[in-house]
Amino acid sequence: MPEKEQEEDRELELNVTPSQYDAITYPLDSNRLLKIIAGPGSGKTKTLVNRIVYLLNEGVKPNEFLVLSMTNRAVLALKNQMYELLGEEELVSQINIHTFHSFSSSVVSSNNVAKDCRIIEDIGWRTLINLSSTHSSHNTFSRLSRSQIEEIVESVNAGMTINDALVKHPGKKIDVETIKNIMTWLSNSNIITYQDLLVDCIKTVRKNPAILNNIKTVIVDEFQDMYGKLLDVVEIVSRQKNLVIAGDPNQSIYGFLGSNPNILDRIDKAFLDKQIDVIHLNECFRSTPEIMRVAEAIIDADTARIHVVKQQSYLPILNIFLTEEEEYQFIIDEIKKLVSTEVIKPIDIVILSHTNKTLDKLQHLLKTNDIQSVKLSLNQPWINSEIFHLVDYLNIIYEPEKANHSLICVLGLIEGVGPITLKTLMNKIGKINENNSNPVSIWEYLNSEEFASLMKTRTKVAKKIMDFTNEIMQIRSPENYSKIENNPDELIKILLDLGKKYGLKRLITSKKIVTEQDLVKYDNYLNQFYEYLWIIYEKSFTAKNVSQASLIEFFLKNYNDIPLAQKENSINLSTIHSAKGLEFPIVFILGADNRIYDSHELQAHRRKLYVAVTRASQLLYYGKVLNNDSFHSNALLSSNMNSEFFVDKKTLGKIFKINNYNDSNRGFNLDNIFLKNYSNNLRRQGKNFLIPNNKKFDRRMYHHKVDENKSGYHIGRRWGFQNNAFKFPNGIKIGMRFIKLHFSR
Numbered sequence: 114m115p116e117k118e119q120e121e122d123r124e125l126e127l128n129v130t131p132s133q134y135d136a137i138t139y140p141l142d143s144n145r146l147l148k149i150i151a152g153p154g155s156g157k158t159k160t161l162v163n164r165i166v167y168l169l170n171e172g173v174k175p176n177e178f179l180v181l182s183m184t185n186r187a188v189l190a191l192k193n194q195m196y197e198l199l200g201e202e203e204l205v206s207q208i209n210i211h212t213f214h215s216f217s218s219s220v221v222s223s224n225n226v227a228k229d230c231r232i233i234e235d236i237g238w239r240t241l242i243n244l245s246s247t248h249s250s251h252n253t254f255s256r257l258s259r260s261q262i263e264e265i266v267e268s269v270n271a272g273m274t275i276n277d278a279l280v281k282h283p284g285k286k287i288d289v290e291t292i293k294n295i296m297t298w299l300s301n302s303n304i305i306t307y308q309d310l311l312v313d314c315i316k317t318v319r320k321n322p323a324i325l326n327n328i329k330t331v332i333v334d335e336f337q338d339m340y341g342k343l344l345d346v347v348e349i350v351s352r353q354k355n356l357v358i359a360g361d362p363n364q365s366i367y368g369f370l371g372s373n374p375n376i377l378d379r380i381d382k383a384f385l386d387k388q389i390d391v392i393h394l395n396e397c398f399r400s401t402p403e404i405m406r407v408a409e410a411i412i413d414a415d416t417a418r419i420h421v422v423k424q425q426s427y428l429p430i431l432n433i434f435l436t437e438e439e440e441y442q443f444i445i446d447e448i449k450k451l452v453s454t455e456v457i458k459p460i461d462i463v464i465l466s467h468t469n470k471t472l473d474k475l476q477h478l479l480k481t482n483d484i485q486s487v488k489l490s491l492n493q494p495w496i497n498s499e500i501f502h503l504v505d506y507l508n509i510i511y512e513p514e515k516a517n518h519s520l521i522c523v524l525g526l527i528e529g530v531g532p533i534t535l536k537t538l539m540n541k542i543g544k545i546n547e548n549n550s551n552p553v554s555i556w557e558y559l560n561s562e563e564f565a566s567l568m569k570t571r572t573k574v575a576k577k578i579m580d581f582t583n584e585i586m587q588i589r590s591p592e593n594y595s596k597i598e599n600n601p602d603e604l605i606k607i608l609l610d611l612g613k614k615y616g617l618k619r620l621i622t623s624k625k626i627v628t629e630q631d632l633v634k635y636d637n638y639l640n641q642f643y644e645y646l647w648i649i650y651e652k653s654f655t656a657k658n659v660s661q662a663s664l665i666e667f668f669l670k671n672y673n674d675i676p677l678a679q680k681e682n683s684i685n686l687s688t689i690h691s692a693k694g695l696e697f698p699i700v701f702i703l704g705a706d707n708r709i710y711d712s713h714e715l716q717a718h719r720r721k722l723y724v725a726v727t728r729a730s731q732l733l734y735y736g737k738v739l740n741n742d743s744f745h746s747n748a749l750l751s752s753n754m755n756s757e758f759f760v761d762k763k764t765l766g767k768i769f770k771i772n773n774y775n776d777s778n779r780g781f782n783l784d785n786i787f788l789k790n791y792s793n794n795l796r797r798q799g800k801n802f803l804i805p806n807n808k809k810f811d812r813r814m815y816h817h818k819v820d821e822n823k824s825g826y827h828i829g830r831r832w833g834f835q836n837n838a839f840k841f842p843n844g845i846k847i848g849m850r851f852i853k854l855h856f857s858r
């Protein structure tokens with residue numbers, strides 16, 4: 114067969130387009146860089162996955178790949194698609210597919226045993242900021258925000274003097290001493306910031322490039338979101354290695370972190386030593402032509418036209434509402450209508466919003482209407498809540514001597530232990546450690562004679578702290594530890610018990626106002642935490658490649674790495690940022706965004722809307738909410754519409770079916786033809802991590818089943834997917850029940 118025909122044959126076999134084929138088979142030379150510039154839904158992820166599979170077939174070994182992506186979700190999507198193609202879990206697990214975060218952690222920790230690279234979490238910052246206010250000699254100083262302190266710390270770590278770093282925040286009365294204390298505190302606690310982790314990773318590879326000797330090719334997904342340091346990481350790890358990057362400048366939405374759609378120019382400058390080739394993927398396999406017309410109107414007409422593969426369907430709907438409540442009610446009614454068709458499943462639907470706050474409001478309302486929902490976020494949502502203190506307890510149980518930061522965070526929850534006690538503690542330990550090459554940990558100090566005598570006068574507080582340390586010691590006794598270390602049920606019982614006795618309960622329930630909505634939120638967080646313990650348990654004990662790590666150890670290493678799974682019977686809620694890279698048959702975009710954007714912000718705003726719109730494969734609802742002042746709002750609305758879309762009003766009417774606030778019929782008319790096409794077009798697997806129900810997978814499907822009558826939990830399949838009903842074991846009441854029942858007894 115002539116060569117050309119053979120190639121065509123392989124394209125057909127792989128079911129890819131000619132440009133996808135070129136990208137998949139791009140030469141592996143170490144001096145070459147391929148930029149895949151891919152429109153939304155053009156199969157960028159599919160192409161990268163197929164390239165890996167192709168190269169594996171060509172003899173490249175699994176550990177010779179380094180695949181980097183921005184988010185856990187993207188990493189999981191790549192792994193899932195690879196698993197679909199290869200059907201070999203063990204093989205997939207040998208390929209280095211990482212977020213920048215997890216890659217940097219592994220580089221730094223495997224090359225610097227002294228450094229335990231735990232990244233400071235939201236809740237840790239909050240503790241630190243509370244403490245920092247008591248360090249300050251100024252009584253009236255206005256607090257710096259988390260991101261401001263983070264920025265100062267990072268600037269100082271990067272070599273700036275504290276004074277220079279503070280100049281940027283003239284309104285804030287924060288002194289050099291306080292920043293020094295925070296920095297000492299961070300370093301004594303072995304806690305670093307994300308930026309510092311990246312810097313450490315760059316330094317480690319620069320010093321010892323041999324650690325990446327086995328890597329032949331580096332693949333980077335979603336390059337448009339790379340900002341400053343991330344590009345530096347890519348540059349250093351891909352020296353003298355084949356590099357393939359894929360992304361879409363129009364989908365650059367992390368401007369606030371420093372990413373920028375002109376990243377392509379920066380990439381060209383960063384890799385002058387490589388031969389650079391570009392492949393454009395311009396076919397869209399995801400959205401209908403009508404949805405793509407809206408997308409193109411948002412992003413500007415002169416971007417490369419995308420060829421849409423799908424058949425014509427419905428015009429997206431632009432609904433104008435008077436109030437947010439009215440929009441919520443419409444969405445609830447419409448969801449009920451969609452789901453009642455039985456062809457459309459709740460999991461097919463996503464509601465996208467600009468802010469988390471609107472989603473929380475809506476989620477509460479959905480619940481009162483008996484509609485189940487899952488809020489998709491980049492990380493497990495409990496990580497940024499008070500529930501994260503359960504991880505602090507776990508850290509202390511696991512290795513109290515290394516858990517300085519966690520200890521301070523949870524000691525501060527105990528009644529009577531205020532910032533002054535903690536500050537005294539930190540200062541005392543700081544003094545002891547001043548010239549000590551073998552520093553004393555907080556745990557050691559808490560168990561020392563000196564601490565006992567220090568606390569003599571403060572008997573009540575001392576007793577509470579000592580009760581806590583004694584309890585931890587008991588939990589750590591070999592007999593007790595062996596009962597919990599590999600048992601999610603026992604573990605959660607212990608953690609909740611600690612929370613109840615030592616302040617977490619008080620923290621959650623004694624807020625000035627605890628609304629029903631708050632309780633639902635904590636209910637969800639706790640459920641997710643527990644569910645996650647089980648998922649990790651499944652992975653740590655079933656995945657063959659995992660060493661003998663205990664559940665506790667494995668959980669502490671991995672709690673950041675698996676995003677929340679979607680569920681068959683729940684509709685999805687997400688901020689636009691978190692929905693990046695996902696696709697859904699039906700998308701609602703919430704309209705409550707009456708901000709006026711300046712011209713620079715407007716471009717970023719448009720890119721964000723472009724990402725939102727292009728998540729939809731079949732139906733798109735675009736909302737706009739007027740506020741009470743209707744004269745003003747009408748003006749605002751039209752200025753908003755004009756700035757969001759370049760088109761004039763007449764063209765707007767051509768790309769949308771526009772419903773005014775007083776129109777009664779605002780939804781889609783779901784006739785039989787539509788429903789038939791809908792079913793034919795459905796692609797629920799792949800990106801959204803649903804494992805298709807086919808024979809290849811049955812073999813691998815794994816269900817953990819405990820006696821249903823007793824406890825009734827099932828755990829779903831690997832790679833973070835979970836679909837089955839989920840209940841807590843007997844004896845544990847969780848969530849609202851957790852707060853009202855477990856905590857109140």
Ligand SMILES: Nc1ncnc2c1ncn2[C@@H]1O[C@H](COP(=O)(O)OP(=O)(O)OP(=O)(O)O)[C@@H](O)[C@H]1O
Pocket residue numbers: 128129130133151152153154155156157158159160361398399693694695727796799800
């Ligand atoms: N050659 C092809 N033939 C048929 N379907 C394809 C082809 N390539 C990709 N697809 C499908 O198109 C959809 C989008 O693909 P993919 O998720 O890889 O796109 P993407 O470029 O990563 O999207 P985004 O940038 O918006 O995240 C998927 O459902 C995928 O299976």
